[in-house]
Amino acid sequence: MKERSVTNKDLIHIFSGFKSEEGNLIPILQRVQEKRGYISEEAIKRISRFLKISENQIFGVASFYSQFRFDAPGRNSIKVCLGTACHVRGGQILCEAVERELDISPGQTTKDKRFDLERVACLGCCALAPVIQINDDIYSRMTVIRLKEILDKYE
Amino acid sequence: MSKQNEKVTINIDNQVLEVKRGLTILQAAERNNIYIPTLCAHQDLTPFGGCRMCIVEVEGMRGFPTACTTPVEEGMVIRTHTAQVQAERKEILQLILSEHTSSCLICDEKDECKEYMGTIRKAGVITGCRYCPNDGQCELQEVVERLEVKEIDYPVYYRHLRVEKDDPFYDRDYNLCILCGRCIRMCQEIRTANTLAFKQRGRYTVIGPAYDRTHLEAGCEFCGACVSVCPTGALSEKVRKWDGKADREEITTCPLCGVGCQISLQVKGEEVIGSLPAEDPMVNNGQLCVKGRFCVTELVGNYQRLRRPYKVQNGTKVDIFWEEAIELAAEKLSACSGEDFGMLIPPNFCNEDLYLAQKFARVALGSHNIDTTARSFYESGFNTYLDLMRMGAPLSDLQEASVILCIGLDTRFGRSVVGVELRKAIARGAKIISIHPRHHSLSVIADKWIQPVPGTEVSLLHSLVRLTEKKRTGTTRSKSKGIGESLGDELATVAKTLKGTSAVVILVGSEFLPYDQSPQILEAIERLARNIGAGVLPLPAQSNLFGSILMGAYPELLPGGFSSTDKKRIAGLRKKWNADIPHLSSRSNKEIFSSGKRLKMLYLMGEVPPNLRPPSEFLIVQNIYPPVPWDGGDLVLPSAAFTEVDGTFINGEGRIQRVRKAVDPPGEALPDWEILCRIAKKMGAKGFDFSSAREIHEEISSLVKGFGDFDNPARKATSLTCEGELTVSQRRSSGTKKADKKLPFLLTTSMVEHTYRGFPLSTWVEGASALFAPGVVDINSEDAKKAGISERDEVVVTSSHFEKTWPARMVSEQPKGTLHVTLLRGESVGPNPHPVKIRKKNV
Numbered sequence: 001m002k003e004r005s006v007t008n009k010d011l012i013h014i015f016s017g018f019k020s021e022e023g024n025l026i027p028i029l030q031r032v033q034e035k036r037g038y039i040s041e042e043a044i045k046r047i048s049r050f051l052k053i054s055e056n057q058i059f060g061v062a063s064f065y066s067q068f069r070f071d072a073p074g075r076n077s078i079k080v081c082l083g084t085a086c087h088v089r090g091g092q093i094l095c096e097a098v099e100r101e102l103d104i105s106p107g108q109t110t111k112d113k114r115f116d117l118e119r120v121a122c123l124g125c126c127a128l129a130p131v132i133q134i135n136d137d138i139y140s141r142m143t144v145i146r147l148k149e150i151l152d153k154y155e
Numbered sequence: 156m157s158k159q160n161e162k163v164t165i166n167i168d169n170q171v172l173e174v175k176r177g178l179t180i181l182q183a184a185e186r187n188n189i190y191i192p193t194l195c196a197h198q199d200l201t202p203f204g205g206c207r208m209c210i211v212e213v214e215g216m217r218g219f220p221t222a223c224t225t226p227v228e229e230g231m232v233i234r235t236h237t238a239q240v241q242a243e244r245k246e247i248l249q250l251i252l253s254e255h256t257s258s259c260l261i262c263d264e265k266d267e268c269k270e271y272m273g274t275i276r277k278a279g280v281i282t283g284c285r286y287c288p289n290d291g292q293c294e295l296q297e298v299v300e301r302l303e304v305k306e307i308d309y310p311v312y313y314r315h316l317r318v319e320k321d322d323p324f325y326d327r328d329y330n331l332c333i334l335c336g337r338c339i340r341m342c343q344e345i346r347t348a349n350t351l352a353f354k355q356r357g358r359y360t361v362i363g364p365a366y367d368r369t370h371l372e373a374g375c376e377f378c379g380a381c382v383s384v385c386p387t388g389a390l391s392e393k394v395r396k397w398d399g400k401a402d403r404e405e406i407t408t409c410p411l412c413g414v415g416c417q418i419s420l421q422v423k424g425e426e427v428i429g430s431l432p433a434e435d436p437m438v439n440n441g442q443l444c445v446k447g448r449f450c451v452t453e454l455v456g457n458y459q460r461l462r463r464p465y466k467v468q469n470g471t472k473v474d475i476f477w478e479e480a481i482e483l484a485a486e487k488l489s490a491c492s493g494e495d496f497g498m499l500i501p502p503n504f505c506n507e508d509l510y511l512a513q514k515f516a517r518v519a520l521g522s523h524n525i526d527t528t529a530r531s532f533y534e535s536g537f538n539t540y541l542d543l544m545r546m547g548a549p550l551s552d553l554q555e556a557s558v559i560l561c562i563g564l565d566t567r568f569g570r571s572v573v574g575v576e577l578r579k580a581i582a583r584g585a586k587i588i589s590i591h592p593r594h595h596s597l598s599v600i601a602d603k604w605i606q607p608v609p610g611t612e613v614s615l616l617h618s619l620v621r622l623t624e625k626k627r628t629g630t631t632r633s634k635s636k637g638i639g640e641s642l643g644d645e646l647a648t649v650a651k652t653l654k655g656t657s658a659v660v661i662l663v664g665s666e667f668l669p670y671d672q673s674p675q676i677l678e679a680i681e682r683l684a685r686n687i688g689a690g691v692l693p694l695p696a697q698s699n700l701f702g703s704i705l706m707g708a709y710p711e712l713l714p715g716g717f718s719s720t721d722k723k724r725i726a727g728l729r730k731k732w733n734a735d736i737p738h739l740s741s742r743s744n745k746e747i748f749s750s751g752k753r754l755k756m757l758y759l760m761g762e763v764p765p766n767l768r769p770p771s772e773f774l775i776v777q778n779i780y781p782p783v784p785w786d787g788g789d790l791v792l793p794s795a796a797f798t799e800v801d802g803t804f805i806n807g808e809g810r811i812q813r814v815r816k817a818v819d820p821p822g823e824a825l826p827d828w829e830i831l832c833r834i835a836k837k838m839g840a841k842g843f844d845f846s847s848a849r850e851i852h853e854e855i856s857s858l859v860k861g862f863g864d865f866d867n868p869a870r871k872a873t874s875l876t877c878e879g880e881l882t883v884s885q886r887r888s889s890g891t892k893k894a895d896k897k898l899p900f901l902l903t904t905s906m907v908e909h910t911y912r913g914f915p916l917s918t919w920v921e922g923a924s925a926l927f928a929p930g931v932v933d934i935n936s937e938d939a940k941k942a943g944i945s946e947r948d949e950v951v952v953t954s955s956h957f958e959k960t961w962p963a964r965m966v967s968e969q970p971k972g973t974l975h976v977t978l979l980r981g982e983s984v985g986p987n988p989h990p991v992k993i994r995k996k997n998v
């Protein structure tokens with residue numbers, strides 16, 4: 001997913017479909033995320049002005065749901081599967097290894113914008129667990145040892 | 156509703172009780188002295204039901220309902236301490252403790268340990284109660300004790316969260332947090348400052364503002380309400396971290412602004428270790444702003460307090476005894492004529508001190524040359540400000556207002572208790588309209604934020620005045636120059652809102668007071684208020700401005716607010732005081748204080764910046780801190796702070812409030828009135844035989860209405876009555892300068908209003924310097940980008956009058972083409988607003 005430039009026009013367009021009511025926070029957040037791939041600081045600020053709720057509360061609500069991201073997506077997206085099959089075969093260990101390697105947590109993007117990281121539940125190839133997906137490539141029967149080599153392939 | 160319906164009969168632990176319908180089980184139990192352990196419940200906050208400490212057994216209900224969220228019902232049978240309930244509670248508490256630094260709580264040696272581990276507390280990381288600022292006053296400790304948890308059957312887990320120490324006034328160690336949510340509810344429900352929220356979820360849950368912002372960045376008001384309700388040591392006040400529990404409290408009045416909040420001073424031994432809000436339904440309702448909550452302790456308790464009188468002789472400081480100090484003062488003053496004498500006093504003194512100061516000048520010196528520093532704060536707008544005070548409405552009007560118009564008011568740090576009232580008003584459907592040039596605490600919550608371009612405030616207000624005229628003729632669209640068409644439309648809507656209701660209150664803050672056009676702005680506010688029949692509530696920055704007028708601490712005013720040119724009044728006072736007081740000469744005092752004439756004697760009760768005071772041959776400084784620099788006076792007298800004296804204040808509404816002594820003054824410091832009395836007596840003046848503030852108060856009551864009962868001041872909110880007029884100087888420039896090609900920016904300046912006895916709070920209160928940072932220039936982010944300026948760059952600001960260098964702060968809401976800077980009292984850069992140009996300083 002490519003980062004889209006932040007335009008206020010988008011936001012004004014999104015807001016025009018809603019009333020300024022607290023209950024509309026989550027639908028608005030969903031629309032923003034759909035449109036831009038993530039929720040930027042600027043977006044939170046504008047939503048705060050529109051709904052008259054503080055940025056702190058909006059962030060609190062948004063960060064509760066793992067569907068919302070606060071960083072622009074990186075050039076490459078890593079999805080680590082933590083579905084049942086992958087989990088029992090060490091998905092968590094794999095995920096932590098990626099976190100260490102890239103120095104980010106799930107939901108974040110590396111400083112150089114090279115990678116972003118997400119946890120997902122089941123990629124649909126449980127027989128090959130544990131599985132990670134980078135962009136459209138699936139890596140099956142993953143091990144921590146192979147990780148670095150694979151990551152090096154992406155710029 | 157019949158009586159039967161209001162009460163229900165329930166049974167708790169085999170006691171049959173009749174309780175009010177609508178109470179929760181917890182409330183019913185507490186009112187009948189039945190203990191149920193709790194951690195997340197708090198009497199001021201809505202129930203949360205998060206900690207599950209308060210579970211009980213209710214016959215006929217499945218599982219264990221939480222007492223704090225379950226309402227009582229007719230015939231309920233409740234058991235609070237069955238073996239099962241207790242076992243369950245212990246289990247839950249163990250789970251909580253497994254993520255808490257619980258070693259001391261469950262350690263076998265804890266009692267002995269307490270004996271021997273007296274002084275190794277200031278560890279970087281808290282590893283147990285003995286290292287925790289909350290030790291001995293902790294609700295978690297208490298619950299552990301009550302439930303007798305001695306062991307933890309779960310693996311213990313330390314969260315390794317960074318201790319947050321970067322904000323002023325309080326630290327946060329969320330490793331101790333039990334996620335009870337009290338702080339969040341306090342910040343959202345009561346303060347409505349909405350700084351805190353739960354972030355993330357599950358085992359990652361933490362509390363804080365958006366992203367990793369500091370509280371300062373996130374809009375926190377530093378009211379400390381969250382710190383007060385935290386049951387653990389997670390939130391702790393920096394200055395009283397290791398002071399432990401107070402052993403008594405004293406209720407007094409905050410001297411740091413005209414709201415006049417009631418505070419409870421926390422006293423340990425002979426030291427004030429903290430100040431907390433007191434319940435006072437008329438004024439602050441259990442709330443305080445950062446000044447009353449956090450600044451008081453450091454302000455009065457700093458080790459650099461002045462303890463002994465000293466004189467400066469040949470450039471050296473010579474400590475002297477009081478006798479010598481009084482003698483020296485009396486000798487110098489006796490040799491001085493009334494004409495050559497001057498006395499300046501900031502208006503945050505008690506009425507008794509203000510009264511005595513003017514009596515001292517008038518009787519002992521035969522001089523009307525007494526003035527307050529408020530004159531240089533309000534300058535040419537002073538009389539109009541007094542006019543607004545004459546129309547003053549009580550604060551309680553806010554509770555009924557349906558529209559509240561705020562003019563130049565920011566409630567984030569100062570007056571945040573008023574901000575709380577405003578947000579309560581919004582919650583019940585009232586509309587807030589705010590006129591303010593910059594982003595401020597009301598910009599997000601106001602129904603309408605009108606942001607005037609500096610210099611257009613008068614025309615803006617005038618068009619509001621015109622639009623609200625009862626019988627208005629002419630076109631509907633206002634045609635004021637320079638305020639722009641779209642703003643014109645907005646004003647029409649605002650005018651309609653204002654006219655549409657009778658319950659309008661106008662609040663006046665400090666933003667526009669230092670403007671050149673403040674008299675016209677204030678006058679327009681007055682006319683607007685008359686048009687719509689609104690109550691006006693000026694919120695003075697000075698705590699006892701009202702008292703300074705009624706006590707007559709001005710050359711033009713006598714006690715009672717009478718004019719000093721009133722011959723009959725002077726004659727009356729002569730009789731009353733049995734002294735020869737001069738008639739006010741035609742040469743007004745304003746000239747004396749600003750003509751540059753060199754006085755023989757100048758008496759400063761408090762700090763006054765050199766360019767706001769006349770030069771003098773001999774200078775007496777009486778204050779709680781030494782002057783800056785230390786040899787800034789010839790004779791320096793140590794006086795007592797407001798925590799060390801009895802007296803009264805009058806707040807901005809006109810209410811008389813008590814100031815109560817909590818501790819003795821440090822060293823040999825004395826109350827201000829006592830010092831003045833001693834000097835006056837030494838000079839042979841009569842009428843200074845007072846032995847307490849109470850006696851002075853009695854004398855005041857024979858001259859000023861509403862005074863009398865010292866212990867229970869009777870005067871409620873009353874608007875100002877003052878016959879006298881003040882002579883005010885006209886400001887340097889009239890009319891407003893516009894920016895042009897050569898000087899493309901408009902600079903506005905505000906004055907640091909957070910002062911006590913003339914010095915800015917930031918001088919003696921560490922945290923205050925982070926909040927009230929003077930000398931930083933705010934620039935619109937885009938303007939800054941164009942000029943190649945980034946955050947904290949040094950910026951040179953030039954005009955035809957001055958050139959100054961300030962660090963820059965990017966503010967996206969600062970209107971384009973404008974700059975803003977806050978100055979210390981006594982600093983001035985000429986006209987306000989002021990066309991200037993900027994450039995980045997070459998490195």
Ligand code: SF4
Binds near residue numbers: 388
């Ligand atoms: S918060 Fe309370 S229980 Fe926890 S370490 Fe501090 S004093 Fe002990």
Ligand code: SF4
Binds near residue numbers: 342349351376381
């Ligand atoms: S100090 Fe006041 S405003 Fe700041 S977080 Fe605590 S309750 Fe909220």
Ligand code: SF4
Binds near residue numbers: 335362385389
């Ligand atoms: S910081 Fe204190 S008040 Fe806030 S949730 Fe944690 S323990 Fe409760």
Ligand code: SF4
Binds near residue numbers: 409411443445446
């Ligand atoms: S609002 Fe004014 S009176 Fe109240 S605590 Fe703050 S400074 Fe003191």
Ligand code: FES
Binds near residue numbers: 084124
């Ligand atoms: S659980 Fe990982 S692919 Fe199904």
Ligand code: FES
Binds near residue numbers: 221
């Ligand atoms: S006190 Fe009832 S659940 Fe916490």
